[in-house]
Structure formats: structure tokens, C-alpha cells
Amino acid sequence: xxxxxxxxxxxxxxxxxxxxxxxxxxxxxxxxxxxxxxxxxxxxxxxxxxxxxxxxxxxxxxxxxxxxxxxxxxxxxxxxxxxxxxxxxxxxxxxxxxxxxxxxxxxxxxxxxxxxxxxxxxxxxxxxxxxxxxxxxxxxxxxxxxxxxxxxxxxxxxxxxxxxxxxxxxxxxxxxxxxxxxxxxxxxxxxxxxxxxxxxxxxxxxxxxxxxxxxxxxxxxxxxxxxxxxxxxxxxxxxxxxxxxxxxxxxxxxxxxxxxxxxxxxxxxxxxxxxxxxxxxxxxxxxxxxxxxxxxxxxxxxxxxxxxxxxxxxxxxxxxxxxxxxxxxxxxxxxxxxxxxxxxxxxxxxxxxxxxxxxxxxxxxxxxxxxxxxxxxxxxxxxxxxxxxxxxxxxxxxxxxxxxxxxxxxxxxxxxxxxxxxxxxxxxxxxxxxxxxxxxxxxxxxxxxxxxxxxxxxxxxxxxxxxxxxxxxxxxxxxxxxxxxxxxxxxxxxxxxxxxxxxxxxxxxxxxxxxxxxxxxxxxxxxxxxxxxxxxxxxxxxxxxxxxxxxxxxxxxxxxxxxxxxxxxxxxxxxxxxxxxxxxxxxxxxxxxxxxxxxxxxxxxxxxxxxxxxxxxxxxxxxxxxxxxxxxxxxxxxxxxxxxxxxxxxxxxxxxxxxxxxxxxxxxxxxxxxxxxxxxxxxxxxxxxxxxxxxxxxxxxxxxxxxxxxxxxxxxxxx
Numbered sequence: 001x002x003x004x005x006x007x008x009x010x011x012x013x014x015x016x017x018x019x020x021x022x023x024x025x026x027x028x029x030x031x032x033x034x035x036x037x038x039x040x041x042x043x044x045x046x047x048x049x050x051x052x053x054x055x056x057x058x059x060x061x062x063x064x065x066x067x068x069x070x071x072x073x074x075x076x077x078x079x080x081x082x083x084x085x086x087x088x089x090x091x092x093x094x095x096x097x098x099x100x101x102x103x104x105x106x107x108x109x110x111x112x113x114x115x116x117x118x119x120x121x122x123x124x125x126x127x128x129x130x131x132x133x134x135x136x137x138x139x140x141x142x143x144x145x146x147x148x149x150x151x152x153x154x155x156x157x158x159x160x161x162x163x164x165x166x167x168x169x170x171x172x173x174x175x176x177x178x179x180x181x182x183x184x185x186x187x188x189x190x191x192x193x194x195x196x197x198x199x200x201x202x203x204x205x206x207x208x209x210x211x212x213x214x215x216x217x218x219x220x221x222x223x224x225x226x227x228x229x230x231x232x233x234x235x236x237x238x239x240x241x242x243x244x245x246x247x248x249x250x251x252x253x254x255x256x257x258x259x260x261x262x263x264x265x266x267x268x269x270x271x272x273x274x275x276x277x278x279x280x281x282x283x284x285x286x287x288x289x290x291x292x293x294x295x296x297x298x299x300x301x302x303x304x305x306x307x308x309x310x311x312x313x314x315x316x317x318x319x320x321x322x323x324x325x326x327x328x329x330x331x332x333x334x335x336x337x338x339x340x341x342x343x344x345x346x347x348x349x350x351x352x353x354x355x356x357x358x359x360x361x362x363x364x365x366x367x368x369x370x371x372x373x374x375x376x377x378x379x380x381x382x383x384x385x386x387x388x389x390x391x392x393x394x395x396x397x398x399x400x401x402x403x404x405x406x407x408x409x410x411x412x413x414x415x416x417x418x419x420x421x422x423x424x425x426x427x428x429x430x431x432x433x434x435x436x437x438x439x440x441x442x443x444x445x446x447x448x449x450x451x452x453x454x455x456x457x458x459x460x461x462x463x464x465x466x467x468x469x470x471x472x473x474x475x476x477x478x479x480x481x482x483x484x485x486x487x488x489x490x491x492x493x494x495x496x497x498x499x500x501x502x503x504x505x506x507x508x509x510x511x512x513x514x515x516x517x518x519x520x521x522x523x524x525x526x527x528x529x530x531x532x533x534x535x536x537x538x539x540x541x542x543x544x545x546x547x548x549x550x551x552x553x554x555x556x557x558x559x560x561x562x563x564x565x566x567x568x569x570x571x572x573x574x575x576x577x578x579x580x581x582x583x584x585x586x587x588x589x590x591x592x593x594x595x596x597x598x599x600x601x602x603x604x605x606x607x608x609x610x611x612x613x614x615x616x617x618x619x620x621x622x623x624x625x626x627x628x629x630x631x632x633x634x635x636x637x638x639x640x641x642x643x644x645x646x647x648x649x650x651x652x653x654x655x656x657x658x659x660x661x662x663x664x665x666x667x668x669x670x671x672x673x674x675x676x677x678x679x680x681x682x683x684x685x686x687x688x689x690x691x692x693x694x695x696x697x698x699x700x701x702x703x704x705x706x707x708x709x710x711x712x713x714x715x716x717x718x719x
Contacts, residue, residue: 218238223242224259226247226251229275234252234254235255236255243259243262245264245265246267248299250304251264253279253281253282256282256288258288260290261290263293264278265295268295269295278302280304300326303325303334304328310333311332315338316338319342321364322342322343327349327350329351331351336354336356339361341364343364345367346368347371348370356375356385359383361379361385370391372396373396376400378401379405381403384405384406385405392411392414396416397416397417398413403422408426409427413431413437413456417435419462422442423445424444425447426446429454434456435454436458440460444463445466448471449468449470451473454475454476460482463484465484465486466486466490470489471492473491473493478501485513485514487514488514490519490542492518492520496527503530507530510531512534512539513534514539516539517541519567520541520547524549525549533556541564543565543588545567546569550574553575554577555577557581558581563582565584565585565590570589571588582610582611585638593621602628603628607632615636618641619641622648627651627652630655631650631652632655632656633660637656637660639661639663642663642686643667649691650670651673653676655676656676656679658679659679660681660700661682663681669687670690672695675697679700681701682705685705688709689711689713696717
């Protein structure tokens with residue numbers, strides 16, 4: 001019985017990564033074919049492109065290989081006459097290729113013009129024996145970097161368990177199923193050297209579709225390469241330094257230094273590659289010192305950590321992420337202590353926890369996504385753990401264990417963001433639904449340049465600070481009890497709960513302004529216990545059209561810290577305000593019933609203490625306004641609206657170049673100062689009363705609407 005002829009199979013170099021030694025791209029010119037075991041003598045025919053063995057072992061359990069040249073132009077064997085005794089710890093020696101001065105059609109050669117060897121082992125019946133204590137020797141007549149592909153289909157798991165040795169540099173590639181070399185790898189510098197172990201020239205390629213497990217250490221400067229969809233486990237402290245390349249499938253590290261301290265590359269360099277995974281499943285507290293490279297390729301790139309019982313593993317090295325990867329697990333935790341760099345994205349999946357730790361900032365510019373479990377940011381304080389946009393999915397958690405980890409990056413919260421008492425600065429993206437931000441005792445700074453809305457709940461004893469030129473809407477029913485500070489841009493609310501939970505007692509600076517704007521989109525009255533303080537650069541309240549925002553608490557602030565009203569809605573101030581800065585009405589109306597609602601009156605005349613820029617001062621009760629509170633009419637002029645049956649008396653100076661004053665409301669406005677504004681005086685309703693001579697400059701026109709009254713009150717006026 002003979003096995004059917006196996007057609008010649010050439011190995012395409014593009015199947016292997018470009019970073020591998022150039023030697024692999026040599027001629028693949030021999031095919032070693034083993035038939036199913038039966039009692040027959042094996043005859044081998046040698047051709048330039050393949051070797052065929054027909055037949056099988058004798059009854060004594062031996063294979064006999066006798067070389068026979070059938071006219072091929074080059075015979076790549078120096079010593080082919082061998083025997084393998086399956087029962088007596090046999091040794092098989094395979095020789096490398098000879099020099100080819102020129103390649104035949106279809107051949108591949110390495111840079112030294114040496115052929116490579118392709119050895120394939122097959123079992124047609126699928127019941128071939130499992131070799132348990134045999135040795136394999138790779139030999140080469142010259143240091144020409146011959147390559148070997150070892151492929152097995154149908155053999156049992158432990159194909160070769162003896163010592164693998166060889167001379168000169170070589171690369172060994174594996175495909176098929178099984179755990180191949182478990183007896184150790186010994187490579188000698190020359191065929192004459194049989195004592196000194198030399199492993200520096202060894203590269204190990206595993207391309208099986210099934211699982212493989214290491215059972216002896218790898219050493220030297222060679223490379224470990226994983227291809228194929230299977231999983232190979234490195235289960236001990238190895239010392240090889242050429243790095244580990246996971247082109248496809250998975251490599252599991254179950255011991256410290258399993259991949260030594262060399263580079264671990266995940267994914268292929270070229271595009272279109274399949275899934276590649278690094279699995280960390282070592283004992284609790286294991287630290288891997290390797291640098292990791294996530295390469296440009298298709299498919300998913302994954303770091304999986306699955307230690308049971310809360311196991312924590314650490315990657316001490318840096319991760320260069322060029323095309324994105326996932327960190328996934330069912331159990332345990334993973335600490336990334338190095339720098340995460342590159343343009344790829346990071347995704348956390350699974351129920352476990354990943355820590356970004358260390359003392360150096362991450363610089364990965366791609367997206368960061370927490371789709372499951374918890375991502376903990378624990379870099380040194382004020383060290384950026386995030387360098388791109390971050391999304392927290394529903395059901396997932398982001399926690400910060402140190403201050404200032406987010407570096408003002410855009411954060412989308414659909415799950416839970418726990419500041420854990422650590423102050424953070426971020427841009428808070430628009431979200432809706434049941435998202436939650438837990439401050440603890442920390443302050444969250446929202447620093448955005450666009451317009452965003454957060455509908456979730458912010459809780460804790462900490463506070464919120466708004467910076468950046470953008471607008472941030474807080475529409476959730478927040479319960480945090482800390483202070484709100486609006487230093488830049490706009491913080492928009494539709495209810496007092498946008499500013500946090502209720503304030504049980506008067507807190508002077510519960511709402512602080514440092515140059516920003518509070519936008520009120522729906523009318524309501526804010527608790528007087530929520531004290532307002534105007535810090536440097538003052539503050540603005542913008543009330544939307546047709547809305548009224550009422551506040552009866554105290555607005556405080558030093559001189560120079562001004563208060564501005566914008567928006568076409570109305571702001572009603574009923575408290576005894578103590579701020580010393582100016583009041584500027586640039587839109588809508590400020591409604592008051594006492595002079596001190598506009599802050600503390602100046603001790604001396606301040607020309608523009610009350611400034612109009614097309615806004616309105618509405619007077620709801622009779623009062624006399626301090627003459628030291630000078631009025632200036634800017635562009636758009638100003639309106640004073642006095643309620644029915646009420647009188648506003650003012651003896652100070654109203655100034656303004658070309659900008660007019662309008663009297664509205666059915667009440668009385670009594671002016672007694674030597675006003676200097678030059679714009680038109682319009683009496684639209686009620687009465688404008690002269691409390692002294694020449695209250696209107698002779699360059700100002702007067703317009704009186706039907707039904708309105710200009711009462712000179714016995715005083716002269718030249719116009």
C-alpha cells in the first residue's frame with residue numbers, strides 16, 4: 001500500500017510578517033510526507049521541490065529513510081540515510097539546503113542564496129502514534145540561515161518530546177495541532193560542538209489551529225512568533241530576548257518572565273490580519289516587564305486577563321498602540337504602569353478592572369472606551385492618564401484614584417463616573433438617560449469649548465466649576481452639596497437642581513462667578529440660602545425670553561467685580577445685596593424694590609455704577625436711588641420702568657454720548673441731576689418729572705408718547 005502522491009506545495013513568503021528574518025523567504029524546496037503506520041519499507045524520492053516518503057514503519061517500529069536522487073538539479077540532503085526507532089528514543093537529523101547560485105522558476109531563496117527546508121508530517125488515518133521521547137536535530141553544512149516549517153495534521157498532541165538541537169542559525173515554523181517540542185531546545189554553534197548550548201540563533205514559529213503548551217524554557221536572542229488561530233501557552237520563566245510576535249491566535253503567559261523582558265507585538269504589521277490576543281493568566285501579583293506593540297492590522301487585538309479569585313497582574317512596560325486594542329477579562333485586575341502611546345483606541349470590556357498607573361503621562365490620541373467593568377485612572381497626581389476622548393458605556397464605571405487624570409479631555413458618561421474624592425478637569429459631552437457622576441468630596445471642573453448637555457445625576461459633597469468658552473447644560477436632578485463656580489463660558493439650567501441639592505442654611509458663596517454666565521432657560525425662584533459671590537471678572541445672569549428668574553438672597557463681591565444681566569427675560573432681585581462692583585443691564589430687565597438690590601451704593605460718585613446697554617431697570621416700589629450711583633447709557637440706551645403708583649427719585653447724573661433714555665411704566669420718574677446724555681429722551685408712559693432746572697441737556701431731543709406726561713414741576717428747561 002502506498003499513499004497517494006501529494007502535489008508540490010510552495011510556501012508564499014507574504015504569508016509571514018515582514019519583520020521576520022530574511023532567511024524565511026528562501027526557497028521552500030522539500031516536502032517530507034509520512035504515510036499512515038503499516039508494515040512496509042518507506043521509499044523516499046528527492047526532487048528539487050519536494051520529498052515524498054511512501055510506505056511506513058516496519059513491524060519493529062522503525063522508519064527507514066533512504067535517499068534516492070531522481071534527477072533533481074540540486075539534492076538538499078547531505079546525510080539522508082536515517083532510521084527512527086519509535087520504541088527506543090530515536091534521533092532524526094534533517095539537513096539544511098545547499099547553495100543555489102540561481103533560483104529556478106518558482107523558487108525562493110534567502111539573502112545568502114541558500115535554500116530553506118519545508119518538512120510536513122501528515123497522518124492519513126489520523127491514528128499515528130504519539131512520539132514521547134525522541135530527538136530531532138536540525139543540521140546545516142553552512143551558517144546559511146536555513147529555515148524549517150514543521151507542519152503536522154492528524155498527529156496526537158505530543159509530536160516530539162525529545163531534545164531539539166541544531167547548528168547555525170535557523171527559524172522553525174509550526175502549523176497544525178499539538179504540543180510539539182517539550183523536551184528543550186539546544187542549538188550548537190557548529191556540528192563539532194556537542195557540549196556548549198547555544199540558543200541565540202533560534203526562532204520559534206507556532207501556527208497551529210489547536211492549543212500548544214511549553215514545557216521547557218526558551219533562551220537566547222531568538223524570536224517567538226505565533227501564527228494560526230490556536231493558543232500557545234508560555235508557562236515558565238524564559239530568557240529569549242528576540243521578542244514575542246502574536247500575528248494571529250493567542251499567546252497565554254502564565255508565569256513571570258514567560259515572554260522574558262522583550263517586546264510583545266500583537267497583530268500583524270500589514271493590514272488584513274486576523275484576531276490576535278495576549279492572555280495574562282499568572283499568579284496573583286505577577287509583573288510583566290515587557291513593552292507591548294499593537295500593530296497595524298485588521299481583526300481584533302486583545303489583552304485578556306483572566307486570573308481567578310481577584311488575581312492582579314501588572315504590565316510594567318510601555319504600550320505603543322498603533323491600531324487599537326481591547327483589555328478584556330472575566331475575573332481579576334490588570335495594572336498598566338507604563339506609557340500608553342500611539343494613535344489607536346483603547347477599549348475596556350468584561351467585568352474586571354484595569355488600572356492606568358505610573359508616573360508618566362499617557363499620550364495615546366485615539367479614543368478610550370469603557371464598555372464593561374471598571375477603568376481606574378491612578379497615575380501620579382496631575383499626570384494625564386487620558387489623551388483622547390473617553391466614553392463610559394451604560395453599566396460600566398470610570399474611577400479616578402488620583403487628581404487631574406483627564407487633562408480636559410472630552411468625556412461621555414452613559415454609565416458611572418466616580419471621581420472618588422479626586423479633583424478632575426474634563427469636557428463633559430452631551431448624554432441622556434441615567435448616567436451618574438459621583439464627586440465624593442472632589443470638585444469637577446467642566447472645561448469645554450462647544451455646547452454640551454448632561455442629563456444624568458451629579459452627587460456627592462463636592463462641587464462643580466465651569467471653565468472654557470463653551471456652554472454646558474446640567475438638566476438632571478443633581479444632589480451634590482458643594483459649591484458651583486462659573487469662571488468661563490456658560491452654565492445652563494432649567495431648575496435650581498441643576499446647581500445641586502437644596503441648601504439647608506445660608507451659604508454665602510454657594511454660587512460663585514469668576515467671569516462666566518449662568519443661563520436660566522425656564523423661570524423659577526432660587527433659594528435665598530444659595531448665596532452668590534462675584535469674584536474677579538464678575539458674573540453674568542442670562543434669563544431666556546419670556547422667563548422670570550427670582551432671587552432673594554445676597555449677592556456679594558468686592559469693588560471691580562461687576563454684575564451683568566443679559567437675555568431678554570427678567571431677573572428679579574429682592575435681597576439686600578452687598579457687592580460693590582457695577583451693575584450692567586445689557587438685555588431684558590432687572591426688577592428691584594430697593595436701591596440696595598443693586599449692591600452697596602458707592603461712598604463717592606462713580607459715573608457708570610449703573611450701566612445700560614439696551615436693558616431695562618424695573619422699579620416695583622417707590623424708592624430714592626443714591627446719587628453716587630452714576631448712570632451711563634451705552635449703545636442701545638436704557639429704559640427705566642416705574643410701576644403704577646410708584647415713584648423713583650434720582651439726583652445723580654445720567655451720561656451717555658448719543659444714547660437715549662426711555663421712561664416706561666405708569667409710575668413717576670423724578671430726575672434732579674444735571675444730566676449730560678445727548679440722546680433722545682422718550683417718555684413712553686407714565687410721568688417724567690423735573691426735580692430741578694435743566695435735567696435734560698439742551699442737545700437732547702424729547703419725545704412724548706400720547707398719554708404720557710412730561711412734568712416740569714415749576715422748573716425751567718432749555719431744549
